[in-house]
Amino acid sequence: MINAVELFAGVGGFRVGLEKASKQFNVTFANQWEPATKSQPAFECYKQNFNADDNEVINEDIANIIGLIPEHDLLVGGFPCQDYSVARTLAGEMGIEGQKGVLFFEIMKVVNRTKPKFILLENVDRLLKSPSKQRGRDFSVMLASLQKQGYGVEWRVINAADYGFAQRRRRVFIFAYREDTNFCKEQQKFKYNDILHNKGFFAKEFPVQEKHNARHGDQDYDLPSNLFEVSDKFSAKYLNSGVVMNGKIYTAELLPIEMKPTTLGDILNQAKKFQGEVNEKYYLTNDKKNKKDRTEYQEMKYQKGAKREKRISKTGHEYYYTEGSMSFPDQLDLPSRTMLTSEGTKNRSSHVVKDLDTGRIRYLTPIECELLNGFEPGWTDTGMPERTRYFCMGNALVVGLIKKMGNQIVEIFKDENYEDETSHSTQQLALF
Template identity: 45%
Template sequence: MPENSNETSDDVRVVELFAGVGGFRIGLERASKRFKTIWNNQWEPSTKRQDASLIYSRQFGIEGHSNEDINTVPTSCIPEHDLLVGGFPCQDYSVATTLKNSGGIEGKKGVLWWQIYRIISEMVNRPKYLFFENVDRLLKSPASQRGRDFGIILASLADLDYTVEWRVINAAEYGMPQRRRRTYITGYLNTTKLAHNISSDLKTILSDGIFAQSFPAQVKEGCHVSEFAINGNLAEISANFKHEFHNAGVIKGRDVTTVSVVPIYDGPALTLGELILPDSEVPKEFFIDDETLPKWKYLKGAKKETRVTADGYEYKYSEGAMAFPDSLDKPSRTIITGEGGQGPSRFKHVIKTDSGRYRRLTPMELERLNMFPDNHTKGASDLRRAFLMGNALVTGIVEKVGLVLISNID
């Protein structure tokens, strides 16, 4: 039965962790009105002004919003839900030891993956579905033991009775306006119809799985399917893991199937030029003056030069050229957290407008590249708005997954 008068038995109750400014919520609610976010948490450590939390509350209301360190939030304070979502930070997921009084694991202090694990494991009724996002390097981390971190995450979810799929998706390869490559993870409690219909094999990756239906793909030429079991407890996996994960895969029980895939897509494609504002709507501080332009060109250009460290050590430095200005007839490069501010930078976007003037991207344009509503982050400074978009996801990815998920769930 629904817990309050605003819910119906057809609703999919969503809890959003590490919510940022609500990218998961926007994508899911665009996909279906059945997705109802009933509780969310956003906390930025070491920051007095909680811009993301303030924006989230303003856009969606304060009901069910938590602006507390998730490490301090008891699981009993989180309402029962059907779908748990979140873009958890990429950190070192190593397991230090096994402890009977902590469910068998002790992760590195402060690593937020273990808060997800804690919440799922302590829920009286675990969420039926999971949907997470992380950076693409998660599959190969750490460099000293490639794949270990992701192996720990998959094994821990399998031990909590979930069948799990993953896919590394570049939004631009499916017609979206930004080249943003991220790892997406979905999980289904093994008591659900969805989990029952999915097996640990190539068919799930290419046709039957949620990602196969959302983002069609085929096996990359020359790539072979890898199948293996993740054995041992989490501490043993942390110490001994030696497998490689490709950009798509599935785990059921502890059995893994993984392969490299490439997109199948021939639909419309948004470009940076389609999303920019006319010069008349752009504040003057976003335009680059003639005095500063040479510094931008230097930072964007190729370099092969001798440099000297503060202690007098001389070394050779070289780097390739960046596009300058950024192409308007292609999707944009990946937005970074340092996108804001007037100072010249190698990595900030710079476009050349029809008037022949060079300028940076405005906060609204950055929102559009992540497929957020215009002025979603209004109220924060331009610098912080850029930072928030650098941390956000492309909501179109979530929407497409949400459309398929809603048609497959119990």
């Protein structure tokens, strides 16, 4: 068995994907806790769907339960990304200094104590450029932290639609491997370019073209070992894939070998089998007026449209606000756009579709959102408010990507030695 621990578990996307890949995965411990809220719907959803007991999934601040986490082979987690999200303005981003950004260091405390063989993390791709005042600093601190603890690292920004899935969702995945593993010893034998194309963690399941993106030349850097030096002075241009080993960074802009994607229309068709006739509440009304004398339908059409409007700032400065147009309704012959936590609201980012049966314009249903991420229909129908179901799916993984990564982890473990797993000494990491 491959014993795994899932941190920042949400509704269990990593676990779903791993268990779809193989019965060899045994998630022995998970943690999910949302601060500043009394109710914990994601935790309850996880607990119900996996029939987990109180020792298997814990609803506590991670800082308080690090000593409870058991030894494990694989650590996974989609650590909070609010501080890096494209939904925030550049002036508002806080990066690794942000309140939730610092939770990465809680992961490092776990790594320092348990020394898992492998680590698989996920975040928004903007992480590679954060913060705006020192590009690449946050990601460099993460890479240096993992190097300091004795791990090599490979990363890849993956758009799920490029590899056959129904959502154009771009996320960066970070795979770290302990230096004494057979996998790491093998990686050390190869050139970095060979790792990214043929020999590395992502190469088999997520194939890429031989040529790199000509607009972005390959980059290499020496990564300082002193984390404070990295934090204070170091910056780098990180591209969509790369490797760091022995203090050397190599990064390249790879081009995927694209697979035929599942379309949004395919998802609507699939959902019909589970939800039947779509409830009237999801349709955009054409009778109720808002404060600007627009119906719900007119409001959404306005939100999606191109704009160039004269506005006045709080300081009295006059300026023009502009933004481009979006499809209204969303195209059913393409994969969906990225779902956000605001899905299902009167918001420019929400999907609106032409219903396959009625031809009327409506929002996506919670079941359709679950299917877009690859969850079973009704996965979040565990007593949480419907608005929260949308929110959870906006935060969730495309679980099919994790299944593909799980396939590769199983292959890697075939060459690993399971003996002496508890013989690694625990060291104190003074910075954390």
